Amino acid sequence: MDRRGRTEPRGNRAGGDRRALDRPEIMIEDTGVVVGGGDVAEWPVTGREKETDAILSALASPGGSGVLLTGEPGVGKTSLADLVLDRCAEAGALIVRGAATEATREIPGVGIAGLHVVGGQDAPGGGPYGAAAGRVLIGIDDADQLDASSATAVGDLVRTMGARLLLTARSGARPDGALALVCGRGPLTVLPLVNLPRATVLGLLTHVLGGPVDGLTADVLWRITRGNPLLLRRVVGLGLDTGELSRGRGVWSWRGSPGGHPSLHELVAxxxxxxxxxxxxxxxxxxxxxxxxxxxxxxxxxxxxxxxxxxxxxxxxxxxxxxxxxxxxxxxxxxxxxxxxxxxxxxxxxxxxxxxxxxxxxxxxxxxxxxxxxxxxxxxxxxxxxxxxxxxxxxxxxxxxxxxxxxxxxxxxxxxxxxxxxxxxxxxxxxxxxxxxxxxxxxxxxxxxxxxxxxxxxxxxxxxxxxxxxxxxxxxxxxxxxxxxxxxxxxxxxxxPDARGAGTGPWPSPEPLNPLVADAATALRAYQLTFRGRPAQAAEAFDRGLLELPTRWPAMRGSTAACHVHALVLAGRIRAALALVETYYEDSVRRAEPSEVAMVGHVRGHCLMWAGRPKRALAPLREAWALVDEHTPFPMRVFIGCEYAVCLATLGQAEEAYRELDQLRALIPGDLGLRDRLEFSRIRLLAHSGRPAHAADLADRLADRYLHESRLTTGVECAYYHVRLRPSPRAAARLREAAGACDSPLFELFADHAEALAARDGTALRGVADRFAELGYPGLALESAAAAPGGGRTARRRLDDLAGECDGFRPPWLPHAAPSSPSSRASSPLTSREREVCELAAAGLSSPAIAAHLGVSVRTVTNLLGRAYGKLGVRSRRQLGAALPPSPPAEDAGDGAGGLR
CATH class of the missing domain: 1.25.40 (Serine Threonine Protein Phosphatase 5, Tetratricopeptide repeat)
Incomplete structure (x- = not known):
């Protein structure tokens, strides 16, 4: 319990105070440790490039005797010294190694244990260690424990053989006393070795564990070990042995309090x-x-x-x-x-x-x-x-x-x-x-x-x-x-109630009596503005300080932070969102609140999805989903799981994506609006798994329901998805009307895109693409540019550039630049109705179900499938998914898109 009365933290939080800590003084042996817990890669010396360069430079300097590495126990002095001496031996240096001991310090002449000689063979002298070729290097661990007699003997070697020194000692050791006796030709360069920074610890853990580690776990391990490599090895080994450090959904996470195990207390006893x-x-x-x-x-x-x-x-x-x-x-x-x-x-x-x-x-x-x-x-x-x-x-x-x-x-x-x-x-x-x-x-x-x-x-x-x-x-x-x-x-x-959404002034009035309810009010205010058609107003309210992150209820703080970032994305300010979300993420990790980290981590991935970079989005979304537990607010669990599933589908992992959505569906009551969020995610999964006609049909109806119920923001998103999959003047008109009822300039650009798609206006599509790119949405810019007919070599170069910004990602419903071979083309194009029936059949619907869905007879469905099979050259439903060509833009054939109600 700290001065503020906090008890030991739960879940993935580190034990102890949450504030930044100064350098610790951990009195543990600087020796090797066997890490348990199964197959773990060897722990490399990492993050020491600058120190290595400094050591080599000092050893090559004509005016000094060598280097004294200092640092707290476990910081890696011996490992770094061994690495340098080994490489110097490979380059042709003669290495004399030993270790001073406290036990023999008072026995004259017996202050160095395990003295041995290695290296000296003919070896290439190139590379950064080449300057050591032909030299004699003396490496001594814990040189501050040398007795005077042993130090004098080492000093004689330095003077008579021109040897250079690479010594290690604990923090605070100075090159005086016995250490001064070993210096024969000049002063020692003292190089303090500090603990590893957080980013290096994350990279080290990822290497050793053979997979990604969630940011919260990495931060916890860094904070409780302060980046001390030996202590980090011991904590990780304990976590693997006990199972508290385990992998879920491909991400390593620590469940429990890493610093609370009694055996770790012995390290500082x-x-x-x-x-x-x-x-x-x-x-x-x-x-x-x-x-x-x-x-x-x-x-x-x-x-x-x-x-x-x-x-x-x-x-x-x-x-x-x-x-x-x-x-x-x-x-x-x-x-x-x-x-x-x-x-x-x-x-x-x-x-x-x-x-x-x-x-x-x-x-x-x-x-x-x-x-x-x-x-x-x-x-x-x-x-x-x-x-x-x-x-x-x-x-x-x-x-x-x-x-x-x-x-x-x-x-x-x-x-x-x-x-x-x-x-x-x-x-x-x-x-x-x-x-x-x-x-x-x-x-x-x-x-x-x-x-x-x-x-x-x-x-x-x-x-x-x-x-x-x-x-x-x-x-x-x-x-x-x-x-x-x-x-x-x-x-x-x-x-x-409409009154709750009016204006950007103080809200609600009067202020709730309960401080936690007041925090909830802030989160709900942000949510209402963002998802009821006022994302630009929400972003402005944050800019002006009229909305601030709650301070008392972490679940509401994380939800509000996610809403803030989401509002920026939907207001056309994705670059600001990408910068802000990193700040929010670092702050949430520092507070060590797993639910908050999950929520903010999810919106990191969400920003990258909007930017058309699903490959980069997968890691933060997977981390967020791995951190979700019973403490994560229920609506955010749905949002996180849905976005993770969609990301999987965009990367070709549709089967796993559908499994994730099925698990979420079982958690959501039927009368909850979040069911529609799940349905929208399913639409996106269908579109990314090669079934755009089915996805367009569902998106059409869901957009109508969203807009009818005044859920304008998601209604616009859904209507925009529909028109991208099935362009038509009526669908574009609905989107324009819905966008006009909102306040986002990005939504107006959506409507411009829809109208250009419906008109097949190449000039307008390329203009829309340029505006998307200027705002920082290269994925949508790629869609718009790819749909523009003509353009020649310049247009193709532009598409290549945009595809590069999206890491090669290309939505599957876009027209291909060229068919892979003549045999890949259907003998004659499918009609829109044939294609629709084929996509429903490929999705697993039976002929009676398709007939009921489309309002036609079963015989009609059978006939349509038969004609499509002949055109596609297939014999069964199992072959349909792979055989269906990309969906062409649809004519305005009365697709049922109603106006904004």
């Missing part, structure tokens, strides 16, 4: 044992609170102890909330300390913390953390004061602290506070259980429960019932209940 009683006591204060104001820390520690802890870098200074605070430099230190503090000592330390706060005035008496300290110390605190502190913690975005305060409050007030804190932490089922069983029947609590029942638990009927019961029982109308009603309306097949 030796280091903690080296501290004296004053230092250990002070560290316990920091471990218990997680973060401690600097003034309180120095008051408790005293100047000398504080200086020693700063010097050893076991604590770090961080800034946050306007005050500087002290944290443990390494989460393993904190966890090991917490495991060793019993209940009596815990109470005693909290009493001392309370006394220090009273003397320094930091934190203040009403600060939620100070209230928690008094409760943990066993002092009498009025329940009303604890509840007020918990509410402040919840409102400030610290549900962990609110939950810990609630544990000290008896009866209904404590249970209501605890239930809200659980919901804010993504524990929807636990929160509902607490609130339902302890009188959560005020308008405020009913609103929160209704949102949680739907958003977190996909229990739409129960959510409706809770609101209806509140209305029928005469519960007062409130902004909180209004938000709950809007949330339900937005995700069912009904239009929300």
């Amino acid at each position: 030796a280091d903690l044992a080296t501290f004296g009683e004053p230092e250990s006591k002070t560290l316990e204060y920091v471990a218990l609170t997680g973060s401690l104001p600097v003034s309180t820390f120095e008051h408790l520690a005293g100047a000398e102890t504080a200086a020693e802890l700063w010097r050893r870098a076991v604590v770090a200074r961080v800034s946050g909330g306007g005050t500087d605070e002290v944290t443990m430099s390494h989460p393993f230190h904190r966890q090991a300390l917490l495991a060793g503090i019993g209940p009596l000592r815990r109470r005693l330390r909290h009493r001392e913390l309370v006394a220090a706060a009273a003397e320094t005035g930091v934190p203040g008496a009403d600060d939620p953390a100070a209230v928690l300290w008094r409760l943990e110390a066993g002092f009498d605190v009025p329940p009303s004061q604890a509840v007020a502190a918990g509410r402040r913690a919840l409102a400030s975005g610290d549900p962990g602290l609110a939950e810990n305060l609630a544990q000290h409050v008896p009866g209904l007030p404590g249970e209501l506070l605890r239930g809200q804190a659980l919901i804010a932490q993504g524990r929807a089922a636990d929160g509902e259980r607490v609130l339902a069983g302890h009188g959560g029947d005020s308008a405020e609590m009913i609103a929160l429960r209704s949102l949680n029942l739907f958003w977190g638990l996909s229990r739409l009927a129960d959510a409706h019932e809770a609101v209806a019961r509140a209305r029928s029982s005469g519960t007062e109308r409130s902004a909180d209940l209004g938000v709950a009603e809007l949330g339900l309306a937005l995700f069912t097949r009904t239009a929300p």
Whole structure:
């Protein structure tokens, strides 16, 4: 539990504080480790290119004696030195290797163990290691442990043989004392070796595990190991052995808390044992609170102890909330300390913390953390004061602290506070259980429960019932209940109240009483604007600060961030969306909220799909889908799964895509508007799996339903998809009318594209393509340009350029540049009705089902199939999918596209 009262995090979060940490001092042996858990690639030396160049440059310098590599244990000093010496030996250098030991340091002349000679053979002297050819290089591990006699002997070798040195030592070692004796011809170049950065750790994990690692897992492993290679190996090995690190949907993820395993605490136990009683006591204060104001820390520690802890870098200074605070430099230190503090000592330390706060005035008496300290110390605190502190913690975005305060409050007030804190932490089922069983029947609590029942638990009927019961029982109308009603309306097949969508001013009015409901209001406001025809207005509201990311409910923060990015994409500002989503993603990873990472990661892939780059979109979408669990808001689970399935289909994995959609369908109640999102995804799957006529027919009807129910944004998307698959003047007119009812300039460009397709106007299509490309939508630019007849060599070059921007992706319904061979052409073209019947048959529909679908007789279907078989040269339905040629633009034959209603 940190100063704010947070308990150890759940799921994929790292243990310990979430703030950035300074360099840790991990006292573990810098030796090899055997990693368990099955077949794992050898751990390479990686991310050390600059250091390697610096070592080679110093070894080649005529004015020095060599290089002293310093760094914390496990940072990879020995591995890097071995790599350089091995390569130098291959280049023809004579290598003398050894290791100093602390055990023999006081025995003169016996300070180097395992001395041996390698290399020196004839070898090519080229490449970066060529300068070492013919030289003598002496490599000694832990050279700071050399005794004076051994150091003198090494120094004699340096002077008499002109040898160069490559030494390693722990951080803080200086080239003086015994080390000075080994330097014969000049000073040593001291090269500090630091831990690996996060990006390098991600690449290393991907290499070692043989597949992609989700960003959250990589970040967690980097934060708890601080990029220390040896510690990283041990944690990964433990995760593989226990099964907590496993692969799902092709992505490696860690389920659980990587830093919480007892065996890992042993890695730092030796280091903690080296501290004296004053230092250990002070560290316990920091471990218990997680973060401690600097003034309180120095008051408790005293100047000398504080200086020693700063010097050893076991604590770090961080800034946050306007005050500087002290944290443990390494989460393993904190966890090991917490495991060793019993209940009596815990109470005693909290009493001392309370006394220090009273003397320094930091934190203040009403600060939620100070209230928690008094409760943990066993002092009498009025329940009303604890509840007020918990509410402040919840409102400030610290549900962990609110939950810990609630544990000290008896009866209904404590249970209501605890239930809200659980919901804010993504524990929807636990929160509902607490609130339902302890009188959560005020308008405020009913609103929160209704949102949680739907958003977190996909229990739409129960959510409706809770609101209806509140209305029928005469519960007062409130902004909180209004938000709950809007949330339900937005995700069912009904239009929300118009008043909620008007303007970009403060919304709703008045502000909901419950801070979590207020966060939901922000998310729903963003969703309503974005998906009810006002994406440009939503983007502008974010630009002007009228909409901001919620701070208290991570699920709503992630949903709102996704809406913001989506609004930018639909408003024609995809370049801004691509830049913003990376910032949101990094922020969500840093907060270590799996659901939030999943939601923001999904919209990263969504942006790339809109840009026509499904190959690049697959990795973030697969990562997002791998992170989805019961804590992910229900609507976002559907969005993430649908977009992942569509991406699979665009890359030719239709069978797997259909399986994913089937699994999603089983989760969605029939009366939920999200069923239509699933249907739209199925339409896209059909189009990308070679069945554009069937997809166009379904898109036509679904667009009508969307527009009839005033779901304008998705209605425009669906109508646009329909006209791309089956261009016609009537379909283009419907799209133009729908786009005019929205505020997005991108939608107007959709309508221009549709009209150019219907008219087969090559000049207009090429102009539309240029405008799409200027905005940053090369996939749509490719579609428009490919549909333009004529154009010659310049047009073909333009298509090649656009295809390159899309990484070679080309929608299957586009006309081919040329048939592969004369035999690939049908003897005569299929009629539109023949093609439609063939696509339905290829989709698996029986002749009676096709007849019912099209409103014709079974005999007509049989005759149409027979004629098509003859034209295509096939004998069975199984051959239809591969034999169907690309779908040509359709004439306006009364395709049933109605106007905007």
